[in-house]
Amino acid sequence: MTQDADVDLFVIGGGVNGAGIARDAAGRGLSVLLCEQGDLASATSSASSKLIHGGLRYLEYLQFRFVRDALIEREILLAAAPHIVWPLRFILPWEKELRPRWMIALGLFLYDRLAPRRRLAGSDWLDLRQRPEGTPLTARLATGFSYSDCAVDDARLVVLNALDARERGAQIETRTRFISAAREDGLWRIGLMSAEGTERTLTARALVNAGGPWASTLMSAISGASAGKALRLVRGGHIVTPKLYEGDHAYILQNPDGRVVFVLPFAQHFSLIGTTEIPFEGNPAEAAISDGEIAYLLGAVSRYFRKPPAPEDIVHSFSGVRPLYDDKAASASAASREFILDLHQPPGEAPLLSVLGGKITTYRRLAEAAIDGLASHLAPPRPEPWTAAAPLPGGDMEDGDFDLFLHRLQESRPWLPAKLALRLARAYGTLVVKILRGARGLSDLGEDFGCGLTRAEIDYLMDKEWASTAEDVLWRRSKLGLVLSPVEAARVQAYMVERAGAQTQEPHSAEPEPPPRD
Known part of the structure; x- marks a missing residue:
């Protein structure tokens, strides 16, 4: 026994x-x-493309069961965590030199029907010359398609x-x-x-x-x-730029090599562009995006956008190593x-x-x-x-309705600035009461370290969410590392060290850690 x-x-x-x-x-x-x-x-898990999706492009490889399973999970996660998983409308501009129109239409037809859709709209054909989604695109792009998937705060x-x-x-x-x-x-x-x-x-x-x-x-x-x-290790690189267009939609851009690049709304003020797929060897902790990958992503965007970003517009970059099962596929893109x-x-x-x-x-x-x-x-x-x-923590909202939850949060706390209310609601859902409990104004949340990051929020993250460094708070629990200055980030780290010491917790280095994989 x-x-x-x-x-x-x-x-x-x-x-x-x-x-x-x-x-x-x-x-x-x-x-x-x-x-x-x-x-x-x-x-x-913090270096993904921030998507919950079925994987439209895998239909080309006839992976119907895989796509169906992912689409089912998309619905489950959207219901379980409506604060950190939310609908995202994709715009797919059509170029006749690449995939034929019938192929895209057939793929989207299947994508809409392989699994039940309860919360997401189906696909549609677009006249980009008559729609605001076509405004940031080059004039040659007259038509396209739209479909639904979901965004996620992966970390x-x-x-x-x-x-x-x-x-x-x-x-x-x-x-x-x-x-x-x-x-x-x-x-x-x-x-x-x-x-x-x-x-x-x-x-x-x-x-x-x-x-x-x-x-x-x-x-x-x-x-x-x-x-x-x-395992087959594949490095995926991403870049972040100031927001390239107005609206909460995303773009999926076809490339001549058969791959696609996403342009996604990110952290309220930015666009996330990715991803590459490069075979990787070595220590995954040292993975970093290369100059060639950056050029590839910028080149993809420049094919489609009237005012594409330049290298100097990149405010952040990251690269993650995906551990794929080695099914001996001919390329990383085709690997299951x-x-x-x-x-x-x-x-x-x-x-x-x-x-x-x-x-x-x-x-x-x-x-x-x-x-x-x-x-x-x-x-x-x-x-x-x-x-x-079962809902994930913070996801137990009435009817899974995030907009209703946000409205009631703002209604009950009119002193909370709208942008801060949105960020807190997205990050914590119903758990936000643990940060705001007892507060009757912003001053009750303690020192503001920048962009609405208060002492009350940091205390919660340290006490309840295992955060022990500024990097944990600024680059994983939030994305405020994109907007805080180095001085503000250093102050966050100093406060966390001071607080940990005062509580006789395990000591940590007082030196602020750099952003991950920049």
């Missing part, structure tokens, strides 16, 4: 897949510990899953490095190291490797683990975004589940499948899947 373990499930990796798995498992009554070597969503999606996991009993340990794991007496014996260098061991009945682009590297620290299935759950369990031994591939849209489905796959070994007290109908 297997002896008692410290936890039922140990999860390596604080990205969206790891956090989603921890949440699902904790909600089924399992004891869970998740460790992350840095901050939550500090790598791939906050991770944090909200971790929050829900903790509320359901999971332990979430950031700044904690996984050192080793070995099977012993039917359990996993796992070594960990804190940021200060303190080592400890614990036991678990099952181990999940959700290390993202580090998943293959981690296998070398897991005794007795086979190499398993292979489907996830693979690789289970390794010799007879009588504790199971190891490695997560390969996937995309942010299907993380919930991946997590559900992971716990279903481990259920026979772990025997969760509540075995049935549950996350499809």
Whole structure:
């Protein structure tokens, strides 16, 4: 008989897949510990294109089931988190030299019908000469198409899953490095190291490797683990510029090489342009966009926009490494975004589940499948899947109506500036009451560090959301790093260090960290 373990499930990796798995498992009554070597969503899961989408272009590769599954998840996430997932209308200008009109029309017809749509409008044909969406585009672009997908605050999606996991009993340990794991007496014996260098061991009945682009590297620290299935690492670069056009819609731009580039509204005042797909080798933490990738993205935009951005207009850039399952596709663009759950369990031994591939849209489905796959070994007290109908923290709004929630927030707190109310509502949803509770005016929220980032918000992020550095607050919990000055950012870091010290928490460096992957 297997002896008692410290936890039922140990999860390596604080990205969206790891956090989603921890949440699902904790909600089924399992004891869970998740460790992350840095901050939550500090790598791939905060360096995405910020989209929840079916993947229109994958229809070209006849991946109908994959697209259908993603479209189903799009609806589930839109209902579960209407504050951090919201509808986004895409404009696809048509160029006859590229994909024929019939092909695009057929693709959109299928996209509208592969899965039920409850909240999103269907596709349409556009006369760009008569529509405001055509105003920023070059004169040669007379017609196009429109369709719906969703935007997402990717880093906050991770944090909200971790929050829900903790509320359901999971332990979430950031700044904690996984050192080793070995099977012993039917359990996993796992070594960990804190940021200060303190080592400890614990036991678990099952181990999940959700290390993202580090998943293959981690296998070398897991005794007795086979190499398993292979990963294909692909670097995706993005640039951010001042807003290129008026409106809340997005553009999807075809390129002569067959790829597409997105231009998305971002952080209220900016446009996000991406992404590239470059094979990657090396340390994912050191991934950075190249000059060639920047030129590629700017070139794509210049084909379509009357006033395209220049290199000097770029205010920020980032690059993330996507860990795709290596299906031997001819190119990174053609490689499948489907996830693979690789289970390794010799007879009588504790199971190891490695997560390969996937995309942010299907993380919930991946997590559900992971716990279903481990259920026979772990025997969760509540075995049935549950996350499809459960809101994420802050998403429990009446009828899932974000606009109504925002209206009532502003109505109840008329002293809250409109732009600040929108930012707080988007980031926290109904959790915003934890920041605003008791405040009768802006001064009650404490010092404003710039652009409405108050002491009350920082305190909440430190106390409830694992934030410990200015980078955590400015580049993941918010995108205020785009608008705060270096002096303001340094003041945020100094305050956080001062507060942590006053509360006798673990000390952190007083030096402000640079923006990630600039």
